[in-house]
Each structure stands twice: as C-alpha cells, then as structure tokens.
Amino acid sequence: MTCDPRHALSEKDGALCIEQVPLNQIASQFGTPCYVYSAATLRTQYQQLAQALSPMNARIHYSVKANSNLSILALFKDLGAGFDIVSGGELSRVLTVGGDPADVIFSGVGKSVEEIDLALKVGIGCFNVESHGELSRIEARAQLAQVRAPVSIRVNPNVDAKTHPYISTGLKSNKFGVDAASALTLYGHAASSRTLYITGVDCHIGSQIADDGPLLEALDSILELVDSLEERGISLEHINLGGGFGVRYQDEVAMDLDAYGARLQQRLGSRSNLLCVEPGRSLTANAGLLLTQVEYLKTAQDGSKGFAVVDAAMNDLLRPSLYQAWHDVVVVNPPDKTTLAQTWDIVGPICESSDFLAKDRQLSLDEESLIAILSSGAYGMSLASNYNTRGRAAEVLVDGTEVKCIRRRETIQDQLRFELPL
Numbered sequence: 001m002t003c004d005p006r007h008a009l010s011e012k013d014g015a016l017c018i019e020q021v022p023l024n025q026i027a028s029q030f031g032t033p034c035y036v037y038s039a040a041t042l043r044t045q046y047q048q049l050a051q052a053l054s055p056m057n058a059r060i061h062y063s064v065k066a067n068s069n070l071s072i073l074a075l076f077k078d079l080g081a082g083f084d085i086v087s088g089g090e091l092s093r094v095l096t097v098g099g100d101p102a103d104v105i106f107s108g109v110g111k112s113v114e115e116i117d118l119a120l121k122v123g124i125g126c127f128n129v130e131s132h133g134e135l136s137r138i139e140a141r142a143q144l145a146q147v148r149a150p151v152s153i154r155v156n157p158n159v160d161a162k163t164h165p166y167i168s169t170g171l172k173s174n175k176f177g178v179d180a181a182s183a184l185t186l187y188g189h190a191a192s193s194r195t196l197y198i199t200g201v202d203c204h205i206g207s208q209i210a211d212d213g214p215l216l217e218a219l220d221s222i223l224e225l226v227d228s229l230e231e232r233g234i235s236l237e238h239i240n241l242g243g244g245f246g247v248r249y250q251d252e253v254a255m256d257l258d259a260y261g262a263r264l265q266q267r268l269g270s271r272s273n274l275l276c277v278e279p280g281r282s283l284t285a286n287a288g289l290l291l292t293q294v295e296y297l298k299t300a301q302d303g304s305k306g307f308a309v310v311d312a313a314m315n316d317l318l319r320p321s322l323y324q325a326w327h328d329v330v331v332v333n334p335p336d337k338t339t340l341a342q343t344w345d346i347v348g349p350i351c352e353s354s355d356f357l358a359k360d361r362q363l364s365l366d367e368e369s370l371i372a373i374l375s376s377g378a379y380g381m382s383l384a385s386n387y388n389t390r391g392r393a394a395e396v397l398v399d400g401t402e403v404k405c406i407r408r409r410e411t412i413q414d415q416l417r418f419e420l421p422l
C-alpha cells in the first residue's frame with residue numbers, strides 16, 4: 001500500500017485514508033467513479049505559494065479552469081485568493097460563491113460580446129486583452145454601456161516553456177497574446193481612449209513548467225516593455241506573470257516556489273507594481289484523486305499484459321489520452337499476498353483504444369479491487385464530458401474527519417433534459 005503525504009494519504013488500521021477518512025468508506029458511501037479532494041492539501045498548496053511570494057506586493061488569482069467546483073472556489077476565496085477566468089460561465093461561478101468581481105482577471109483569446117458585457121456589468125477587475133480586435137470590441141461595448149473598461153495586454157514573449165506542446169502558450173506560433181511591438185501600439189491606443197483604462201500587463205507561457213528559467217526569461221521581456229511604457233508616460237498598476245508552476249506526477253521535481261519567489265524579488269527590485277500570478281494546477285493537482293472500481297480483468301490476446309476494465313474512463317479523466325499524462329495508481333484494497341503483481345493497463349468502458357487511465361503498471365489486482373488514480377485534482381473533473389452518455393462522476397471534499405459531497409453524480413435524466421423530442 002502506498003502512503004504518500006503529497007496527497008494527504010496514509011494508512012490507518014490497515015485502511016488507506018485521505019486525511020482521516022478511509023477511501024473504501026468514501027467509495028461505499030458515494031459510489032464510484034468519484035473524485036476525492038483533500039481540503040488540507042488545497043490549503044497547504046495555497047499557503048506555500050503565498051508564503052513564497054510574501055516578501056513582495058503579490059496577489060494570487062486562482063485559475064478556475066483547473067478545478068471549478070463551487071466548494072473549491074469558496075475554499076480559495078476564504079484563503080484570500082482572487083480568480084483568473086476564461087469564460088462568462090467561470091465568471092458566474094465566481095460570483096455564485098460571492099467572489100469580488102474586482103478581484104477577477106478575464107483571460108482568453110475569444111471573449112464574446114455577451115461575456116464582455118457581463119464582465120463590464122459586474123465590474124471585472126481586468127480584461128487580459130489578446131488582440132487588436134478584442135481591444136476594439138471591449139472599447140465599443142464599454143462605450144455602449146457608458147462605463148470604463150480596465151485592460152491589460154497579454155504579451156507573448158516567444159519563450160519556450162519546455163512543456164507538452166498542447167499546453168505551451170508563449171511561442172510566436174501560438175494563438176495567445178501579441179508581440180511586444182504590437183503591445184506598445186495597443187497600449188498607445190488604450191492610453192488615448194476615454195473609455196479604456198490601463199491596469200497592467202499579462203503573460204502566461206504554458207502549464208506544467210518544470211523550472212523557473214523560462215518564466216524568468218518571460219519576466220525579463222515583460223520588464224523591458226514596462227520600462228518602454230514608463231518612458232511613454234504609461235505606468236502600470238500590476239504585472240501578471242500567469243500560472244504554469246509544475247507539479248510532481250511521477251518523478252518530476254515540482255517547481256521550487258521559494259527559489260522562484262526569491263528570484264522574482266531580485267528581478268523586480270524596487271518596482272512598486274503589484275505582482276499577480278494565476279496558478280491552477282499547482283494548487284489542486286495533488287489534492288485530488290479519482291476513485292474507481294474494477295469491473296473485469298482480462299488478458300491481452302497476445303498475452304503481453306492484462307487489462308483492468310474499471311468504471312472510470314477517458315470521459316472522467318482525459319489527461320492520459322490527450323497528453324499521454326502519467327498518473328500514479330494505488331490499489332486501495334490489495335488482494336491477499338497469493339495474488340502476484342503483473343503488468344496491467346487500467347482502461348475504461350469507452351469504445352476507443354485511447355480510453356486508458358494508466359498503462360503498463362505492475363500491480364496486484366483482483367475483480368474486487370478499488371483503485372485510486374492520483375494527482376487528478378487539476379484538469380480532471382473540469383475536462384470531464386458525457387461521452388458515451390456517461391454521467392459525470394461525483395465529487396467529494398474531505399476535511400479532517402469530515403466528508404462532504406460537493407457535486408452529486410449525474411443521472412441519465414440530467415443528460416436527457418437538454419434534448420428536445422423530434
């Protein structure tokens with residue numbers, strides 16, 4: 001049995017527990033598949049980052065897309081976080097938990113008229129503007145609403161974040177942000193507008209970044225731009241460096257946040273701008289796991305390995321299929337010692353060969369096995385779908401000895417109610 005304090009897992013009286021609660025008890029009470037989160041880990045991750053940034057005038061905006069459950073948002077709000085959002089839907093979630101819209105940063109390349117109108121109406125803290133067209137649209141909508149729109153330009157510094165290509169966002173070839181020269185032009189326009197007001201500059205170069213080198217390289221080019229703006233009489237309230245701090249899934253070394261904080265401080269020197277960051281994964285990934293039950297065991301026709309067909313699938317946790325992501329696998333109730341370990345693929349019931357949660361794992365399993373797929377707290381449930389008309393999993397939050405269902409399992413009625421009869 002693996003005990004891993006990284007995930008708030010430990011063994012008590014022979015049972016694998018998250019915080020104080022046995023995982024098999026959670027499975028019996030709420031069924032499987034089920035996402036389970038540790039409130040203590042969420043708090044610790046937040047506080048460690050806050051501590052690393054504390055020597056500076058800094059603010060954490062939790063990136064809602066990583067895990068947008070209302071209870072998780074409420075937990076971060078109570079810890080003092082602002083939010084980073086990418087849709088009107090995410091904005092509504094933040095408002096639902098009583099988040100202050102002034103503490104919300106609206107990112108994303110494709111903000112619709114409706115989303116911009118909603119953000120202006122509630123008094124969004126800042127739009128991270130990603131193109132000339134978007135700046136014009138925000139200006140026009142703000143004029144119509146007779147309000148002023150707070151804007152910050154997202155700069156793409158052309159820095160390689162050295163991460164999976166699907167989650168790399170800071171290269172010239174990516175759709176995000178604008179280059180520094182275009183940013184100067186956009187700032188010039190915003191400065192001369194009576195409807196727009198400039199709040200800051202923004203940059204996010206990717207996700208699951210292993211070391212802070214690329215982040216600091218991006219900061220250097222942002223600071224050059226900040227200085228050029230100062231020379232033109234444009235001063236910024238904040239510098240937003242985005243998220244992307246890498247975590248440990250397998251054998252990676254998680255980014256050293258204290259060292260990063262110290263290097264940021266050194267680079268920022270005596271500047272008075274507020275420093276903003278937008279972490280998602282680093283706050284939630286290792287705070288969550290996906291509990292799933294084995295349905296059947298079968299052997300590959302070539303005899304090379306076994307397939308453990310479980311009740312969770314790629315619709316519940318897409319990361320392995322989409323990014324070839326690794327998630328550690330733990331058997332919650334190992335069979336007796338006579339069952340030998342062998343090589344298993346953990347696969348779901350979906351009709352695709354890409355439907356796997358883990359490949360080639362040495363495990364002792366039987367058909368009663370309850371399995372935990374670790375490090376699933378970020379981009380797990382938020383990427384889930386109803387593919388194969390599967391209801392999405394339940395979500396449970398554990399806090400010490402307390403267990404709370406924070407999203408009930410979807411029923412077939414939930415899915416069918418959107419569809420209209422012929």
Ligand code: LLP
Pocket residue numbers: 063066084107108167204206207208242243244245278279280281282319323378379383
């Ligand atoms: N800010 C912006 C503008 C972003 O686009 C993102 C993530 C973040 C902040 C938060 O980044 P984080 O701290 O979580 O790395 N689905 C992928 C990850 C996609 C990340 C998209 N943007 C995965 O499962 O690995």
